[in-house]
Amino acid sequence: MTQDDLLVLIRNQDEKAITHLYNMYSKSLFAVISNFIREHEEAEDVLQETFVKIWKNIDSYNESKGRFYTWILNIARNAAIDKLRSKGFNNTKKNLSADNFVHLLDDNSRTTNMIDVIGIREFVKKLKPKCIQLIELLFFRGYTQQEASDELEIPLGTVKTQNRNCINDLRNYLQVN
Structure with a gap:
């Protein structure tokens, strides 16, 4: 199934579309989410929320403004x-045991490698x-841009x-390669 076919199915709210959408993009979206959300279960919840948002907001996607893949990555x-900024998420992090902190540190290299799976970090390193x-x-x-400032x-x-x-x-670099 092509991306254009998928977009038509999603816009028509065809139930088969969500399966195709998930199969095509779940791994790369999960890698991006996992870079922010270190806990696997929390990241899976955010992935599910992401697919719901894509499904509900497909009418806001405009092909002339960018690629579909870029839109769903955003x-x-x-x-x-x-999720990181949510009050509930931050409150649960205040109650972590020391064992969980060790796990988070061990998990860091695995999460960094997930970003490398989709290759974004390698392209960025060339800038x-x-x-x-x-x-x-x-x-x-x-x-945020203000925080970076x-x-x-x-x-x-x-x-x-x-x-x-x-x-x-x-x-431009991605278009050349």
Whole structure:
């Protein structure tokens, strides 16, 4: 099934579409989510929420503004960031035992490798150092642009401009390769 066929099925709310959508994109979306949400079960919950959001908001996808894959990656990324920032999620983290902290540290390399599975990190490493640093903060660590501005000690407008330029550089690099 092609992506265009899938989009038609989703827009028509065909129940077969969700299975195809999940089979095509669940691994890469889970890798992105897992980069933010370290606990496997929590990440699975966010993945499920992501597919529900895709299903319910398909009418907001516009082909002229970008690729479908980019659109759903942004939904997954934003869902993971929303989960991290949620009050309930933060309250549960305050009650972790020391054993869980060791597990989280051990899990870090596995999660980092998940990002490498979809290859994004390798492409980012080929960008300019300032782009690598900015993309690391904004996309891999989930910083807001304001938080990145504070961390890098540069004006917010500069972060926005550099982010746009870096993403364009990455997009151009991906089109060539």
